[in-house]
Amino acid sequence: MSGSSSWSLATTGGSIGNSTGAVFVRAPTRFLSEFESKRRLASYGIQSVSERLVFSASEAEEAGRELGFPVVAKLCGEGIAHKTERGLVRLGLATPEMVRVAAEELLAKARPEDGETGVLLGEMVFGTRELIAGVVDDPQFGKCVMIGFGGIFAEVLADVSFRLLPLTRQDAIEMIDDLETQAVLEDFRGEPPVNREKLVDILLGLSSFAEADESIVSVDVNPLIISQGIPIAVDALLEVRA
């Protein structure tokens, strides 16, 4: 489990190149913090973990006790788009002491360009399967919802599928069916099959969310960890027009 794998939809910044080498210059964009991104997605039925945003090591300890150990700690701020690469994710914090140390270290890593920062503490989610879901704004087809396999093989397998906004329930069902590696969605290493209904709901939620807000440029729910068959948005990043 990680904050974000290297396969990201939201790393394109201000422009997207396509296969002809043409570059579409776009209006400047900015990223919302993980906390804010998840908060907005939650109102469209995209379920995340229980979380607390705190601003000091002592608050972090207390929040850890409330959530129940183990927890995950991440540095959270508007300008932070690549947590894993910067070492801003701490997993498996099992004691108040571990939480306190992690919070201190993370806060010390904050850079001025990260904006206002805090530590986001969340329940640790266990699951061997990682998916990725999101929204992209394609230069030719406009906004599209995406679903695919995440994790370390995400880029090499590139098992992803897209549909244009707005999605119907049938479109969402079929885009999941279009994924090549269907076996991973079935019973897998002692875990139950992926709850496809919940996955469909997430895709429909992304579609409604992106349709409702013109300023959304991209959405990256990554990873979407499958925990006992239920997809849970462990990290999310919204890119909006600046």
Place this chain on the structure above:
Amino acid sequence: MNKTAAILASSERFNALFSPEGIAVIGVNSHPAKFGFVAAHNILRHDYCGRVFLVKRDSGELLGEKCLESVDDIPDGAVDLAFICTPAAANPDILRSCAAKGVKAAFVVSAGYGEAGPEGREAQAELVKLCEELGILLAGPNGQGLVSPPVGLCAQIVAPMPLPGNIGVVSQSGNLVSSFMNLVEGTGIGISRGISAGNCAALGVADYLEYFAQDPETAVSLAYLEGLPDGRTFFDRAKKASRVQPLVLLKGGVTSGGAKAAASHTGSLASNDRIFHGMCRQAGISRVADVEEAVDTASAFSVLPLPRGRNVFVLTTAGGWGVLTADRISRSRDLSLMDIPPDIMAGFDAKLPSRWSRSNPADLAGGETRDTLPECLELVVAHPEVHAVVLLGLGIQSNQAHLAREGKFYPDNGLERICKYHERQDMRYADAVVDLMSAYDKPVLVATELAAVQPDNPGPARLRACGVPCFSTSHRAVTALEHLARYAKYRETRGI
């Protein structure tokens, strides 16, 4: 396409393009290698049912027809389609004269437009604007022409002229229109309309697809596409068109190498292939991977009923082909190799020696007598749980007859009689396929390599004569069937 063009693109306008009362070829040339000769020749050599006027700068005669010196000499209202082969610079004046004569549509063959740098693009924009002002529906420019077999019109600078049928073809590459029609030719399948969209200056692929959807002659659309100026609009329009009829689409430029070639070819941008693929699924488009699959799939849609489910039964007199076909169907996400229903099993047991395979695929194992195959086929096609049938082995008996006929022992030793029997049998099998398919409204896909390598073989030849496709391999047949099943499911799940 802009809004004005959308208004112009009404059915009536398209009738001027595909069912004109009269056509004028402008820029006729007496040199047989010039476009202006070839176009006139191709129109005159076929049985176009309207009037033809040839406009040639120095008048005179061509192919026995008297040429007019100018568009002004055409009788008022006699022509609704102008086929223009003149240099780009001459076209504005010609189009104005055409409009004065009541011309409603123009196919512009001339190059030197959007594909030819900034000046060409400017000339193209002016051409579009002028045609809008004149009320002329503009096809092309830089296209190879159009065919409309139902009215005998072959207004193109490439071959062939296909049989009349129900497949409408549109392509951003003129050569591929020709290739699609070449591949369809000789299969017994026909074409309703075919057009090389050229630079798509005013009319784009989506416009033609919309027209095909409302054209009573067209039941299936087949399109070749390289790039789209506005993907989102294409999606919305194609989705509407695919509700009416199947839409088979071949996309070029899906790799970066192909996209580079396509970008320089049509001046359009190629799009991310995965998004394109998702768009096709969402719009109900049958996206195909290559030219053969395009033609197989369009042919299948053209003639075969849609399956009402995913269960496929394979009937074979050729064992290995049955196994390969079973493998292919088992790998399919859209089809199921069904278990043999007990009543089919019992029916076959009663008709065949015990060595038959007793499973699906049903390999008759050479145990058939005169009527076995048609009877077994009917048991299968009639069965309510069977949604589609693949028949393998047609033509094998006639191939044996062919070998005997060519040999030194023919016609003695009873060979003449047995050859005739074999050939009659294959024709009966073909007839059974045609009759049962229509009686039970269920697709039967026949595959044999003999369709390709031995076109005169009475099995495939009989099917062809009945206008029913005979695929050259079972793999190709099953791929086409997958498209049928997917489209049927698309319609069903959306309540269409």
